[in-house]
Amino acid sequence: MTYYGTEKQQRLQRQSDEAQPKIAATPGLVQAGRFFSVDNFDLIDWAFVDERLAQDGVFGFRMMSATCIEDIRLKLGPSYRVDVWSVCRADRTAATRACTAILEDDIPGGLTRVNLTADPGDDAVRAVQTCMAENGIAPFSGAMLAGNIVPAVTIALADAQGHVVATAHANIPFNTHSKHSGTAWVGLIAVAAQQRGKGLGRLVNALAVRAAFETLGADEVVEFVHADNIISRRMIEACSLRLVPGILCGLATPIVDARFTT
Template sequence: MNHYGTEKQQRLQRQSDEAQARIAATPGLVQAGRFFSFDDFDRIDWAFVDERLAKDGVFGFRMMPTTRIEDIRWKLGSSYRVDVWTVCRADRTTAVAACTPIRAAGLPDRLTCLDVLARPEDETVRRIQLCMAHNGIAPFSTDMLLGKIVPAVTVAVAGEDGDIVATAHANLPFNTYSSYRGVAWVGLTTVTADQRGKGLGRLVNALAIMAAFEKLGADEVVEFVHADNRASRRMIEACGLRLDPTILCGLATPIVDARFTT
């Protein structure tokens, strides 16, 4: 089964997967995995945004100039709110220098790093999705996690019983029209509650960053973090990324809805 989560999450995953040809061919659109998104304010098709918000209840605005967020809020009106995430980024040299010693330190005893692509999809990837969902992260589809929609890599760490205890993901979401083409997004970093405090989040995040450069050929990496999530910010900065105060990521949802996890 390719999709996982609530009925709405599965519908949005399926829609994002099926829309990839359109996303790749449309200037301004970006593959966000769970909703439609634009990465260029000047190319936003507001009629399309209104249509998708009415049908999906969510729309993304990635890599937006900080000065444009209020413009987006004004355009959407009072029925929707726009939650924002800060953007941290690093070039290859900086990120690799920070992540190499983290990777070299290895895993705690009794944990194993899995080769996700070499394992049965209906077993390992489903467990990855389960780990994400049970820890508050809306998962991607199997095809997204396996790099069948856009180039991607997923990192997973398993305990002795084979259950996934930590995972992270990297992909190349920006199309050839984007000024961010060649930039990898890293996210979905998840650690189960019983394994926190051991540096696993930092490790799987570093592994996903290294894979973005070594396997995906990325020029740069970006990660998104909410301003009040200090633990995630420390983890990201430990991997060499630094805040870019000039850009933000916004997510529009109906004013009555809970904040969407990205």
């Protein structure tokens, strides 16, 4: 079984996996792994947005101007809210230099890197999903994590008992119609509570950023961070990603729902 989490999370993971042929072929759509998302407001069929929000309770807007996000808020009306995340980016040269410096240090003692296979039902993939969910990250499907839906690399570190204690992920979510088609997204950074304070977030993030260039062949990387998450912002900036002024990612959800993790 490649799906993990609540009934709703598993349903959305399955839906995202099965929709990939449509996402790849449709200008404006983005593979967000856990919900439908678009990266071009001008290409949106708003009836599609309304339909997905009614059925899924969530819809994403990636790499859009702050003005577009405000227009979206107005179109949605008072029943929905749009939570936003800042966008940070780096090109290959700057990020590689910064990540190389971080990765000169060895993995902390007692921890080892987990080698994931292409099998989405592998026990290691399930352990990654478990670590994410236990640390506040809504996980992707096993197929997404294993790189069977879009090109992707998943990073995981395990302790001496074999428990996954830190994760990160990089993928190419934008289709060939997008102006961001050469851009990789890095995220799903999770560190178990007992392992925090050791720099593991920065380490797995650097491993994922490096993999985005070396394995996925990206031209640049982006990460999304909430304005009040200072720790994540510092982690991202350590890998040389810098804020892109005026560009946001938004997530529409019913006003009564809790904030969705991205």
